Amino acid sequence: xxxxxxxxxxxxxxxxxxxxxxxxxxxxxxxxxxxxxxxxxxxxxxxxxxxxxxxxxxxxxxxxxxxxxxxxxxxxxxxxxxxxxxxxxxxxxxxxxxxxxxxxxxxxxxxxxxxxxxxxxxxxxxxxxxxxxxxxxxxxxxxxxxxxxxxxxxxxxxxxxxxxxxxxxxxxxxxxxxxxxxxxxxxxxxxxxxxxxxxxxxxxxxxxxxxxxxxxxxxxxxxxxxxxxxxxxxxxxxxxxxxxxxxxxxxxxxxxxxxxxxxxxxxxxxxxxxxxxxxxxxxxxxxxxxxxxxxxxxxxxxxxxxxxxxxxxxxxxxxxxxxxxxxxxxxxxxxxxxxxxxxxxxxxxxxxxxxxxxxxxxxxxxxxxxxxxxxxxxxxxxxxxxxxxxxxxxxxxxxxxxxxxxxxxxxxxxxxxxxxxxxxxxxxxxxxxxxxxxxxxxxxxxxxxxxxxxxxxxxxxxxxxxxxxxxxxxxxxxxxxxxxxxxxxxxxxxxxxxxxxxxxxxxxxxxxxxxxxxxxxxxxxxxxxxxxxxxxxxxxxxxxxxxxxxxxxxxxxxxxxxxxxxxxxxxxxxxxxxxxxxxxxxxxxxxxxxxxxxxxxxxxxxxxxxxxxxxxxxxxxxxxxxxxxxxxxx
Amino acid sequence: xxxxxxxxxxxxxxxxxxxxxxxxxxxxxxxxxxxxxxxxxxxxxxxxxxxxxxxxxxxxxxxxxxxxxxxxxxxxxxxxxxxxxxxxxxxxxxxxxxxxxxxxxxxxxxxxxxxxxxxxxxxxxxxxxxxxxxxxxxxxxxxxxxxxxxxxxxxxxxxxxxxxxxxxxxxxxxxxxxxxxxxxxxxxxxxxxxxxxxxxxxxxxxxxxxxxxxxxxxxxxxxxxxxxxxxxxxxxxxxxxxxxxxxxxxxxxxxxxxxxxxxxxxxxxxxxxxxxxxxxxxxxxxxx
Numbered sequence: 067x068x069x070x071x072x073x074x075x076x077x078x079x080x081x082x083x084x085x086x087x088x089x090x091x092x093x094x095x096x097x098x099x100x101x102x103x104x105x106x107x108x109x110x111x112x113x114x115x116x117x118x119x120x121x122x123x124x125x126x127x128x129x130x131x132x133x134x135x136x137x138x139x140x141x142x143x144x145x146x147x148x149x150x151x152x153x154x155x156x157x158x159x160x161x162x163x164x165x166x167x168x169x170x171x172x173x174x175x176x177x178x179x180x181x182x183x184x185x186x187x188x189x190x191x192x193x194x195x196x197x198x199x200x201x202x203x204x205x206x207x208x209x210x211x212x213x214x215x216x217x218x219x220x221x222x223x224x225x226x227x228x229x230x231x232x233x234x235x236x237x238x239x240x241x242x243x244x245x246x247x248x249x250x251x252x253x254x255x256x257x258x259x260x261x262x263x264x265x266x267x268x269x270x271x272x273x274x275x276x277x278x279x280x281x282x283x284x285x286x287x288x289x290x291x292x293x294x295x296x297x298x299x300x301x302x303x304x305x306x307x308x309x310x311x312x313x314x315x316x317x318x319x320x321x322x323x324x325x326x327x328x329x330x331x332x333x334x335x336x337x338x339x340x341x342x343x344x345x346x347x348x349x350x351x352x353x354x355x356x357x358x359x360x361x362x363x364x365x366x367x368x369x370x371x372x373x374x375x376x377x378x379x380x381x382x383x384x385x386x387x388x389x390x391x392x393x394x395x396x397x398x399x400x401x402x403x404x405x406x407x408x409x410x411x412x413x414x415x416x417x418x419x420x421x422x423x424x425x426x427x428x429x430x431x432x433x434x435x436x437x438x439x440x441x442x443x444x445x446x447x448x449x450x451x452x453x454x455x456x457x458x459x460x461x462x463x464x465x466x467x468x469x470x471x472x473x474x475x476x477x478x479x480x481x482x483x484x485x486x487x488x489x490x491x492x493x494x495x496x497x498x499x500x501x502x503x504x505x506x507x508x509x510x511x512x513x514x515x516x517x518x519x520x521x522x523x524x525x526x527x528x529x530x531x532x533x534x535x536x537x538x539x540x541x542x543x544x545x546x547x548x549x550x551x552x553x554x555x556x557x558x559x560x561x562x563x564x565x566x567x568x569x570x571x572x573x574x575x576x577x578x579x580x581x582x583x584x585x586x587x588x589x590x591x592x593x594x595x596x597x598x599x600x601x602x603x604x605x606x607x608x609x610x611x612x613x614x615x616x617x618x619x620x621x622x623x624x625x626x627x628x629x630x631x632x633x634x635x636x637x638x639x640x641x642x643x644x645x646x647x648x649x650x651x652x653x654x655x656x657x658x659x660x661x662x663x664x665x666x667x668x669x670x671x672x673x674x675x676x677x678x679x680x681x682x683x684x685x686x687x688x689x690x691x692x693x694x695x696x697x698x699x700x
Numbered sequence: 701x702x703x704x705x706x707x708x709x710x711x712x713x714x715x716x717x718x719x720x721x722x723x724x725x726x727x728x729x730x731x732x733x734x735x736x737x738x739x740x741x742x743x744x745x746x747x748x749x750x751x752x753x754x755x756x757x758x759x760x761x762x763x764x765x766x767x768x769x770x771x772x773x774x775x776x777x778x779x780x781x782x783x784x785x786x787x788x789x790x791x792x793x794x795x796x797x798x799x800x801x802x803x804x805x806x807x808x809x810x811x812x813x814x815x816x817x818x819x820x821x822x823x824x825x826x827x828x829x830x831x832x833x834x835x836x837x838x839x840x841x842x843x844x845x846x847x848x849x850x851x852x853x854x855x856x857x858x859x860x861x862x863x864x865x866x867x868x869x870x871x872x873x874x875x876x877x878x879x880x881x882x883x884x885x886x887x888x889x890x891x892x893x894x895x896x897x898x899x900x901x902x903x904x905x906x907x908x909x910x911x912x913x914x915x916x917x918x919x920x921x922x923x924x925x926x927x928x929x930x931x932x933x934x935x936x937x938x939x940x941x942x943x944x945x946x947x948x949x950x951x952x953x954x955x956x957x958x959x960x961x962x963x964x965x966x967x968x969x970x971x972x973x974x975x976x977x978x979x980x981x982x983x984x985x986x987x988x
Contacts, residue, residue: 370797
């Protein structure tokens with residue numbers, strides 16, 4: 067199959083998918099909705115199906131925070147309880163209306179999520195897990211404190227049958243409502259999971275540093291996912307309250323949270339539809355006390371350990387693995403290298419480069435003075451190279467500029483606006499895009515990788531994303547056209563659909579550059595962008611960097627390869643032991659006695675003056691001398 | 701008042717002991733063993749059973765240590781080693797799994813929920829100044845917590861292996877180059893912490909009673925102590941645990957038992973918000 071043919075077939079299969087999926091979803095939902103009136107299910111099964119649907123709602127919330135935002139939460143039981151008790155109280159003491167109860171529950175779930183997420187996410191990991199676990203421990207206490215309203219530990223009984231706008235819903239009516247709500251929520255959940263936001267989550271999970279260097283607020287994104295996770299759990303709580311008309315605190319204990327966790331990792335914590343598999347297995351299996359009884363706890367625990375160790379992606383992940391293995395066996399593996407025939411001289415859209423001013427910047431780590439009063443500038447349309455021996459503070463300086471380190475003294479300005487003091491994602495949003503010594507790419511396609519730089523540039527809210535509102539679809543359209551342009555300009559169009567992590571080093575470095583460009587940068591920071599590349603790859607890379615300069619971008623380049631520096635840089639800034647030694651055009655630097663001294667350790671003044679030394683030899687010798695690639699503080 | 705203080709300190713001692721246990725494995729393998737509190741509770745039931753056989757305390761203590769080491773070894777081999785370094789909070793899931801299995805086994809194996817754990821020493825109450833009485837078990841528990849926490853602190857800051865553990869928790873690669881063996885170290889510490897957890901049972905049990913669900917509560921309170929005391933800081937764990945116990949005792953004494961956990965949660969949230977590195981911790985800047 068030629069590339070064109072395969073692209074056509076891929077497009078066709080994605081079109082089939084885009085029709086089949088919604089149709090299938092509607093058919094399955096309708097089948098479940100009409101099953102009772104068609105006498106396909108009896109009352110017992112109706113109850114079981116409804117419980118599976120409710121559990122699936124709760125599990126989808128956990129998948130949002132654990133699978134997508136990467137933060138494990140045990141709060142599901144607390145959110146579920148909050149929705150249930152809010153509904154019970156509302157129905158018994160205020161007004162009995164299912165629609166209103168769902169709205170109130172959703173709000174309560176979101177608020178509770180926000181309140182526990184704001185402190186818990188400060189540290190994340192164990193501390194978020196603890197905060198959320200604690201929330202579940204507090205359920206009985208809170209219920210006892212509001213004994214008059216919530217019934218205390220004896221339970222809250224006598225919740226009336228659900229009504230909606232004054233009509234009483236029977237068992238079947240409640241069942242239908244639960245299926246409808248679950249079905250609708252999963253459409254929203256799916257829309258969020260498969261979206262620019264979903265991809266932002268995979269970046270953030272794999273590298274928080276990369277995420278913030280792309281302008282994503284790690285804390286903000288995690289908080290959104292975590293708070294949103296409370297919503298479906300609270301909705302499920304509403305149905306649960308109406309289902310039996312009785313609530314007691316021990317229904318919402320830790321064992322429920324652990325069952326939810328087991329369902330999530332069993333189905334696949336990053337899956338969408340796997341949620342139903344996990345929920346069904348748990349609901350019909352261990353959670354079914356009639357069968358498992360006292361063994362339920364052991365079953366939960368064994369599931370957590372066994373699936374956690376053996377099937378990290380859950381059942382959905384396992385199925386996907388098998389599918390991709392089958393697919394790879396059929397077709398030949400593509401050659402992922404960027405083709406050179408397309409590497410015409412790249413031309414970029416004009417960039418709004420800004421002037422970078424580094425003024426008197428000092429940075430100390432404990433007893434190590436990494437930078438001392440470094441001052442220099444870089445102008446739009448200029449490539450400035452930062453050179454110096456290992457440990458001279460080059461990468462530290464890049465990290466200071468991009469906000470990963472806070473300056474101790476001095477300041478950094480971009481286009482007159484002060485950068486120092488801002489957090490790294492704000493600095494990225496201000497137009498500072500960077501690459502890393504070891505290229506950082508998430509497990510996404512090349513196209514999606516480049517598009518992640520546009521996430522914080524072209525915003526669409528979570529609601530707009532879930533509902534696919536115009537602002538979202540417009541952002542996606544702009545993503546596509548701008549990413550296409552950048553891919554074409556950097557010669558990556560041919561590998562656009564390849565997995566970014568499978569690319570060879572040289573192509574990955576170009577990809578990082580392309581991603582930086584897609585962020586429409588006013589300043590590009592390149593950290594040893596040529597190391598480990600062959601001559602041809604360096605050539606391709608240089609073309610792109612020159613194109614950035616021609617487009618009016620400001621480029622700051624940390625580089626060891628002096629030949630490349632001389633080839634590319636308009637100005638060179640030399641650092642040694644955290645201090646600025648000198649700066650000037652490359653030719654001048656090449657013969658600067660102090661530079662040579664710093665590279666060689668002693669000044670062969672006469673030989674240099676006599677012009678007997680070529681700088682490349684000197685640097686080469688110096689690098690040999692210093693042990694290039696040896697471990698350094700950078 | 702003094703009675704409230706003592707009961708607060710003995711409660712806090714338990715929290716400290718759990719947090720110290722977390723810190724031990726945290727330092728060596730960057731994993732807080734969630735099952736540690738369940739170890740203590742399982743040890744309590746085992747203690748009750750062994751006493752019922754008429755064994756003497758020395759033998760019981762030895763059996764607890766042996767069983768604890770074996771249980772922790774199994775946990776390490778099954779739930780920790782296969783997933784180390786995978787990230788994704790995988791060990792959070794599996795250690796919670798081990799806790800759940802232990803709790804499930806206890807639910808199955810014990811008829812009544814709460815069982816009194818005999819104290820090996822005197823059971824006669826001690827009169828206190830200013831009225832009120834306290835038990836030798838409570839005083840012993842406080843002493844045990846202080847000794848264990850100070851011992852762990854001494855180990856981490858003064859001994860070669862402790863310093864090696866500390867170094868590899870800060871920079872694994874650098875420690876490897878210097879000849880530290882992180883895998884072996886984390887294995888040994890897991891087994892040791894298992895033995896320690898079970899061995900603490902005859903001291904903790906007489907104060908709390910053996911109750912299965914206590915394991916979850918202790919597990920969480922231990923983490924709260926870790927957050928307040930600062931990760932990896934054993935002295936911080938001791939102080940924070942004792943302080944938390946006193947706060948709880950005061951709340952129960954002067955307010956209502958329903959507010960006991962809510963007060964702790966409030967403190968926990970406040971610490972996370974205003975001093976996320978803990979009261980005794982230090983901030984470390986992240987690097988690219």
